[in-house]
Amino acid sequence: MVRAALSPPKRFGQGPSRYALFVPAVTVVIASLLSALPIVATSGWFPDFGFLALISWRLLRADPWPAWWAAPLGLVNDLFTGYPIGFSIALWSATMLVLDLIDRRTMWRDYWIEWMLAALLIAINGWLQWRVARAIGADLPFTMMVPQLLISICVFPFSAWLISRLDAWRLGRR
Amino acid sequence: MATARPGWSRRAQYGLFFSLLAVIAGIVVGLILLVTSMVAPQAFERIRGAALDITGPISGGLHEVTATAQGLVTGADDYWDAARQNGELKRERRAMLQRMVEAKAIVQENRELKDTLKLREQTHDAVATGRIVGSSFNSPRRFAIFSAGARDGVREGMPVRSPEGLVGRIIDVGQLASRILLVSDRTSIVPARLLRTGIAVIAQGRGDGTVEVRPLEVGRNPFKRGDIIISSGTGGLYPPLVPVARIVRLQDDGAIAIPLADPSETSFAVVEPAFEPAAAETPSDNSSAAP
Numbered sequence: 001m002v003r004a005a006l007s008p009p010k011r012f013g014q015g016p017s018r019y020a021l022f023v024p025a026v027t028v029v030i031a032s033l034l035s036a037l038p039i040v041a042t043s044g045w046f047p048d049f050g051f052l053a054l055i056s057w058r059l060l061r062a063d064p065w066p067a068w069w070a071a072p073l074g075l076v077n078d079l080f081t082g083y084p085i086g087f088s089i090a091l092w093s094a095t096m097l098v099l100d101l102i103d104r105r106t107m108w109r110d111y112w113i114e115w116m117l118a119a120l121l122i123a124i125n126g127w128l129q130w131r132v133a134r135a136i137g138a139d140l141p142f143t144m145m146v147p148q149l150l151i152s153i154c155v156f157p158f159s160a161w162l163i164s165r166l167d168a169w170r171l172g173r174r
Numbered sequence: 175m176a177t178a179r180p181g182w183s184r185r186a187q188y189g190l191f192f193s194l195l196a197v198i199a200g201i202v203v204g205l206i207l208l209v210t211s212m213v214a215p216q217a218f219e220r221i222r223g224a225a226l227d228i229t230g231p232i233s234g235g236l237h238e239v240t241a242t243a244q245g246l247v248t249g250a251d252d253y254w255d256a257a258r259q260n261g262e263l264k265r266e267r268r269a270m271l272q273r274m275v276e277a278k279a280i281v282q283e284n285r286e287l288k289d290t291l292k293l294r295e296q297t298h299d300a301v302a303t304g305r306i307v308g309s310s311f312n313s314p315r316r317f318a319i320f321s322a323g324a325r326d327g328v329r330e331g332m333p334v335r336s337p338e339g340l341v342g343r344i345i346d347v348g349q350l351a352s353r354i355l356l357v358s359d360r361t362s363i364v365p366a367r368l369l370r371t372g373i374a375v376i377a378q379g380r381g382d383g384t385v386e387v388r389p390l391e392v393g394r395n396p397f398k399r400g401d402i403i404i405s406s407g408t409g410g411l412y413p414p415l416v417p418v419a420r421i422v423r424l425q426d427d428g429a430i431a432i433p434l435a436d437p438s439e440t441s442f443a444v445v446e447p448a449f450e451p452a453a454a455e456t457p458s459d460n461s462s463a464a465p
Contacts, residue, residue, distance in 0.1 A: 036319075038233050041309055082222075085208070090208055093201040140381045144314060148314075
C-alpha cells in the first residue's frame, strides 16, 4: 500500500474518487436492495447479497467503514429483505468484531483462508437465520438451508472479485 | 481496530477503545430489537411498511420491464406458428361453446335449487387487485411482495387469492405495497378439507413451495394422489371453498401437496376482506404473526 502511494501517478488528476469514503457502505446498501428484484421464487436459494457484500469488503480491507456503521447497514438490510428487525444489526456488528479479533491472530492471509473464513461466516449467518425462524414458529429442517449455503459460498469469490475491482476504482488505482 | 496497539498516541488508543464500545453497543441494540421483533412483531409495523414503500415500487417497475420483455418474446413466438394455433383455437372454441351451454343450464338449475332451499350466499367484494412482484428469495421464510397497499384499502390479515386458488394473507402493509405470507410458509396454517370426501384437514407450509396436509382426526390416511384441498373457512381468516392445493405425494400420516396458485405464475391476485373480520383484527397467536 505504501509502495503504491509512493510511486509516481501514471496519469495526473487520477486520485481517489471524491466519495471514496462512502462507496463501500453504499455498495452494501445496493446489495441489500437487490432483494427488491422481481424474482418470485418458491424456495429461498438466493444468497443474502447484503451480507456477502459486507464480508467481501471487510475481508478485503480492515477499514472500509468505521466499525459501528455495521449496525445501521444491518438495519437497512433487515428492512429491505424482510428479516426480523435486529437480526442483521446484531449479526453484522458481531461479524465486524470477530473479524477484528481474527485479524489480530492470523499470521498470514491468502485466498483460501479468506474463502474459508467467508464460508464459515456464511454458514453462521444461515444457521442463525434458521434458528430465528424456528424461534418464531417456522420449524423447518436444516437441510432446507443447505442449497442456499452452498450457492452463497460458491458466489463469494465472484463477490470478492467485484468488490476488489470497486475498491481499485474508488481509490483511483485502475 | 486491526492492530492491538496503534502506537503511543493516547488519542489513537482511546479512538480504538471507543470504536470497540460502539460495535458492542451495536450488537446489544441489535439483540434487543431482534427479541422485540420476535416477541411483539407489531412493534415495527410502521417502519416495515415504510420500507415496503421503497422496495415495492422498485420491484413493481422491474417486474413490468421483465413482463414486457417476456411478452415480446412470446408474442413473436405466437406469430411464428399462427396458422396451427388458429386451427387449434377454433377447435377449442367449438368444444368450449358446448360446455358453456351445459354450464349455463347447471347454473340455472343450481339457482332454482338454492331458491327452494332459501340459501343466501355471502358475497365478498374484492378490496384490491394487484400483482405479485417480488418474493423473499434469500430467506427460509416464504413471503411475497404485493403491488397494492393501504392506499388501496389493504389491511393486515386479509386473505389473498388468485383465479387458481389461495395465495396467502397480508402480514405487512405499506402505503403502496404489502407483504404476503404465502400458503407455503412454515408458519402458515390453513384449515381446509378434502374436496372428494369433505374430511377436515390442515394444510401447513413446508417452506419450499409445497404444503403438508394432515387429517384432523387420526385414522387411515384419507388422501389419494391428485386430490384437491379446499379451504374450509374455519377460524374465519380464510374464506371457505377456495382451492388451496393438489396432493402429489403420500406420507405416513398425511400427504405433500403443491399450492394451486403458484405465486411465480400468478399474474393477478385479489385481496378480499377477512371472512370474519374479528379474526383478522386480533392476531390470536404469536406464531402466525409477522416475523
